[in-house]
Amino acid sequence: MKRVLFAALPVVMFATVAQADLVGKPIPIGIAVAQTSNVALLGEEEVIGARVAEKYFNAHGGVNGTPIKLIFQDTGGDEAGAINSFQNLINRDKVVGIVGPTLSQQAFSADPIADRAKVPVIGPSNTAKGIPQIGEYVGRVSAPVAVVAPNALKQVLKEHPGIKKVAVLYAQNDAFNTSESGTFQETVKKMGLQIATIQKFQTTDTDFTTQVTAVLGAKVDLAIVSGLSADGGNLVKQLRQLGYKGPIIGGNGLNTANIFPVCGQYCEGIIIAQAYSPSADPKNAINKAMVKEYRDKYKKDPPQFMAQTFTAVQVFVEALKKVEGVNKKKITQMDLAKVRVDLNKQIRTGTYLTPIGKISLDKEGEIHQENFYVAKIKMNPDNKTGRYDYVK
Ligand code: 1QQ
Numbered sequence: 001m002k003r004v005l006f007a008a009l010p011v012v013m014f015a016t017v018a019q020a021d022l023v024g025k026p027i028p029i030g031i032a033v034a035q036t037s038n039v040a041l042l043g044e045e046e047v048i049g050a051r052v053a054e055k056y057f058n059a060h061g062g063v064n065g066t067p068i069k070l071i072f073q074d075t076g077g078d079e080a081g082a083i084n085s086f087q088n089l090i091n092r093d094k095v096v097g098i099v100g101p102t103l104s105q106q107a108f109s110a111d112p113i114a115d116r117a118k119v120p121v122i123g124p125s126n127t128a129k130g131i132p133q134i135g136e137y138v139g140r141v142s143a144p145v146a147v148v149a150p151n152a153l154k155q156v157l158k159e160h161p162g163i164k165k166v167a168v169l170y171a172q173n174d175a176f177n178t179s180e181s182g183t184f185q186e187t188v189k190k191m192g193l194q195i196a197t198i199q200k201f202q203t204t205d206t207d208f209t210t211q212v213t214a215v216l217g218a219k220v221d222l223a224i225v226s227g228l229s230a231d232g233g234n235l236v237k238q239l240r241q242l243g244y245k246g247p248i249i250g251g252n253g254l255n256t257a258n259i260f261p262v263c264g265q266y267c268e269g270i271i272i273a274q275a276y277s278p279s280a281d282p283k284n285a286i287n288k289a290m291v292k293e294y295r296d297k298y299k300k301d302p303p304q305f306m307a308q309t310f311t312a313v314q315v316f317v318e319a320l321k322k323v324e325g326v327n328k329k330k331i332t333q334m335d336l337a338k339v340r341v342d343l344n345k346q347i348r349t350g351t352y353l354t355p356i357g358k359i360s361l362d363k364e365g366e367i368h369q370e371n372f373y374v375a376k377i378k379m380n381p382d383n384k385t386g387r388y389d390y391v392k
């Protein structure tokens with residue numbers, strides 16, 4: 001008799017503690033992106049995307065009537081910051097899932113922690129090869145470089161059919177840039193072009209004289225830069241200042257208006273592939289609503305990282321609804337560990353009509369997306385502001 005009682009006790013206690021995590025509160029979703037450091041140039045737009053999504057979905061009933069609450073953790077730009085943020089969100093804030101981190105470089109360190117804790121992660125901007133393969137609980141809404149980056153090359157060749165020799169430059173201390181440059185190099189070769197020089201740098205570099213001198217010496221017709229915002233912007237600037245006149249393709253790390261003050265007038269004409277276009281589909285109602293909200297506040301079109309982060313929150317909200325449907329129970333009455341496991345499953349079922357178009361996540365957590373675009377930077381006469389003109 002005694003034995004039975006002792007055996008039953010911990011089970012009862014566990015159930016009570018676990019249920020108290022969610023009961024009576026809005027549903028907590030973690031947002032772990034870079035709000036400080038150089039990487040904040042990229043992460044800033046993700047914070048906005050998340051905030052706009054929270055407002056939008058709560059105004060539309062949240063999760064079958066229960067509001068969501070986003071819990072923000074600043075990861076900074078490095079791995080330690082991302083790990084710390086993930087641990088806080090998982091253990092202290094008891095979130096149902098995490099949107100983040102900003103960089104693939106951070107994801108390779110932080111995502112395994114969520115994976116081990118069985119907490120679903122949706123990467124809003126992790127585009128390196130191998131992200132969904134980190135683990136069962138890791139997915140992304142940011143299409144991989146392998147499908148996005150080649151679009152920029154195709155567009156440039158259309159505009160400059162005479163291109164033969166190419167310079168490839170990349171930040172070798174960053175997982176995404178290494179991955180993206182690999183894709184660029186493969187695509188260049190596949191298109192029958194010649195890689196005349198490969199130049200490496202660090203995301204912390206500010207002086208690119210050595211690399212630029214090599215590019216000029218190689219007499220190339222095209223330069224392809226894979227860097228994060230600040231280093232990439234400075235590299236483009238120095239390429240132009242030292243006399244490079246050909247077209248420049250920038251990678252996803254240059255895909256933010258926050259580089260405009262870095263390269264100034266020299267940003268003009270940089271060509272960047274896009275996984276989002278604000279005006280691609282006039283019938284896309286959720287995109288229209290998101291664009292309107294953003295335009296009203298910021299007086300310009302929303303950028304890709306903003307739209308992707310909105311999309312990540314949307315996937316969580318819709319999958320949470322499906323979890324309630326399957327369990328015939330409110331999320332707030334369910335055990336947190338079960339919510340996390342079921343949520344991860346539901347994320348990978350069905351399709352989502354999002355601002356970036358119709359998408360789905362496969363079993364592995366990889367995004368399947370229908371359309372990609374290419375934009376060219378057009379600077380304003382003040383040389384500090386500008387826009388992304390869609391050319392495809
Ligand atoms: C990655 C990226 C960055 C440019 C995101 C901001 O694509 O790290 O995967």
